[in-house]
Amino acid sequence: TLGHPLNADNDGTFIGDSEDSFANEVYGPTAHATPKGDYTLGVELISRKHNLRSYLRIMTTTAPGTGNTGLRYFIDEINLPIDQAGATHQIKGNTHERTCIINWGIPHVDGFRFWKGSQDTTGAPFDKYTPMGNLYLVSEYLEKAEYKTSSGLFQLRFDNDSILGTVFNDFKAPWFQDTGLLVQTQYAAFLDPFGPAPRFKRLQAYDGLLVGITDVEEPTTPDKDWNRSEQTPEAIAWSILTLDEPENFPPENQYRPDEAAERFFGLYPAGDHLFGVTNAGVYRTTRAGSTLTTNRLQFRLGGVSRFGCAGVGNSLFIVTSSGLKQIDGNTGAINSVTVLDRILLDDSEWAGSLGAIHVEFDAKLGALILLNTTKKEAYILWESTGAVTRLEDLPWTHLTSGPDVKTDGAVRAYWVTDTGLVHVIDGSREMAGRSMCGILSGETVNGTFTAGTTTTNIADSAATFPTGCAGFTMHILSGDLLGESAIITSRDSAVQLTVPALSGTPAVGDRYSIAPIVTRLVLPVIVGASGRPDPFTRKTTKTFMASFSDLGGHTGATDTNGKFRYGVKQMGTILGTVEADFNIVPDKTAAALNRHSTRLFPFLEFKAGNQDWELQAVVVKGILGSSEVQSRQGTF
Incomplete structure (x- = not known):
């Protein structure tokens, strides 16, 4: 209850006491x-x-x-x-x-x-x-x-x-x-509390309430009041529980973490719960009628960024410095999602850029998405199959989610560029073809270079380049520049694109693809004679063969880029690749590739545009040979 306002004037033209409102x-x-x-x-x-x-x-x-x-x-x-x-x-x-x-x-x-x-x-x-x-x-x-x-x-x-x-x-x-x-409602200050919203840095609707994270202003210079700031840690604050007043924040409705140095990244709803993630822990808030409880679930292991968390069902998925965790809001149990440990914990992969990871869930597809904006890569965990898909050459700088804007249906994950373009995974096959940038009927995503092509200008006189391809990647799929790629700077016309300087000029007739959904399926390491990984036996690949079904898009024999590549890598080093044709007959996809090492990882790579396929099986044939420390003959 206030008796006077926050400001005063002395013009004498209003209420007699100029301090009163x-x-x-x-x-x-x-x-x-x-x-x-x-x-x-x-x-x-x-x-x-x-x-x-x-x-x-x-x-x-x-x-x-x-x-x-x-x-x-x-x-x-x-x-x-x-x-x-x-x-x-x-x-x-x-x-x-x-x-x-x-x-x-x-x-x-x-x-x-x-x-x-x-x-x-x-x-x-x-x-x-x-x-x-x-x-x-x-x-x-x-x-x-x-x-x-x-x-x-x-x-x-x-x-x-x-x-x-x-x-x-x-x-x-x-x-x-x-x-x-006497028959009217009596005012009771303690039963009818009121407080203005504190200064918030995060705000989240939850179960009829507004819940926020208070914003602690850090001193900017040594002459500022450091002690006062350090003694005022951030807090979770929530609106009044007994009234339907979401912007009424009684002063007592606050929960402060144990350590003043903790800083909240954000608030994440998950079913009946609301999770608060700090740099040193995870807190769970749950409302039951007119009561609200907050308790710490995880101590000294917090998140890595504001965007590295997502609520799914009653669980929170959170990227931490020790990997991806799933926290059950009902039981408080913390489970490690180990399928991505090699990516998240390896310095050569994502370990050095955990803070750039965005996490969202696409309910329509049943997919948990992890986007690394520094690496420009994403991993998708499919709920129904447990499989993992890796995407690369991604121009998006942010992930967010919300109801399907077309149908008001299940929550979708939206991929946003720094220029404000918003994309969504085309799970219903609504576009004219498969592409990162989304294409309309008649637009070109596969073609050959024609006269006029230079190191910075891509020309194809027969093309109609996608109108939204700027910011996406162009790949060279044949010729002396095989394997090179460049981000499209601008679409100058339907037949010409501008790119940063290539290492040379593509030859007329060499093949390219525009904004393909690059997919690289890395198979398990080739095992030894015992059926287990054996780093002491040399493996030599000879031939590859794949079984496909449901081929669609540009996968035909007459399509410009109706092809894919087999390859072999040793950890992060690619030892070689070979091109092969799509076909539903496995024998007609066979290709020879002779490479050897003690640790071989076969892979399949798809860099062409508008390809639709389902892979059923892969066969790799070769020889188990001698190494420097052991000699055992055999085949695999």
Whole structure:
């Protein structure tokens, strides 16, 4: 409860005491005289549109009891808009520089709530901000009348007179005799607490509440008050539990972590729970009716970034410095998702850029997505099969999620570029073909270079390059520059693209692809004679063969890029690749590739545009030979 506002003026044209935004005013003559005595009136500003209310402001005044005088509510220093100009006044103030936000702590007003105390005849001295006895509700909600923004007035007077007086914006308010007040709701400060929203850096809707993370302002120079900042750790704060007022934050509704140095990355809803992730732990918040509990689930092992967490069902998936974890909100159990450990914990992979990982879940596809914006790669974990897909050459800088914008259906994961382009995985095959940038019918994603091509200009006189291909990658699939790629700087025309300088000029007739969905399937390491990995036996590959089904798109024998590549790698080093044709007959996909090492990882690579296929099986044939330490002959 406040007795005076936050600012003051001394222009003398409004309420007599320039420190007050609300006054209990004596006026008359009136048809309903107020008996002599001391009375307390109170008022709250209400926004039914946004479910908000302001502080309760009270004022105690003596009614003289003469000349048919009465008491009325006098609300000052407030702007009530009915149009855009009025809204500007309310938020930014006018020539008097007063606003609802400054004086009342509420950004929108459409009505008022009035309180009144009973007559006090003791004659005891009082402070005008001290209530004389209990306050009772006399009007739950009185809608504001029209406010004329051109008048420059921002005062409202409410009384109980049946005949309006001559004062502009004088409105009729309810009135109760003292005996009638006893049946009205009594104001109880502890049962009806109010607090403005603290300064927040994160805010999340949860189970009818607003929950936020308070923002601690760090001192910027040594002469600032470091001690005060260090003694005020960040906290989880939530709106009132007993009322439907999502922007009412009682001061006691806060939970602070154990260590002042903890900093929250964000809040993540997951089913019945809300997780808070810090740099040193994970907290779980759960509401049950009018109670809310917060407890620590993980200690000294927190997240790595604001975007490296996602709620799925009742669980939280979180990227930590020790890998991907799944935290069950119901039981508190913490499970390691080990399938990505090699990627997340290997310095040559993602270990050095964990803070650049974005995590989201696409409910329509049943896919957990991890996007690394530094590596420009993504891994997708498919819920139904447990398989993992790796994507590369990704231009997106952010992942977010929300309901399907086309159908209002299941939550989708949205891929966003730094220029504001938003993409979604085309799981329903709605586009004209398979591509990173999305293509329309007739647009070219596979072709050959024609005359006019240089190190920085890609020309294909027969092409119609995709309109949205800028920012995506062009791959060279044959010729002396095989394996090179470049990010498309601009689409200059339907037949010409600009790219950063290549190492040379592509030859006329060499093949390229535009914004393909690059897929590289790395198979398990080739085992030894015992059927287990054997680093002491040399393996030599001879031939590869694959079984495909459901071929579609540009996978035909007459398609420019109806091909894929087999390859062999030793850890991170590619030892060689060979091109092969798509075919549903496995024998016709066979290709020879002779490479050897003690640790061989076969792989298949797909870099052409608009290819659709399902891989059933892969066969790799070769020889187990001698190494420097052991000699065992055999085949695999």
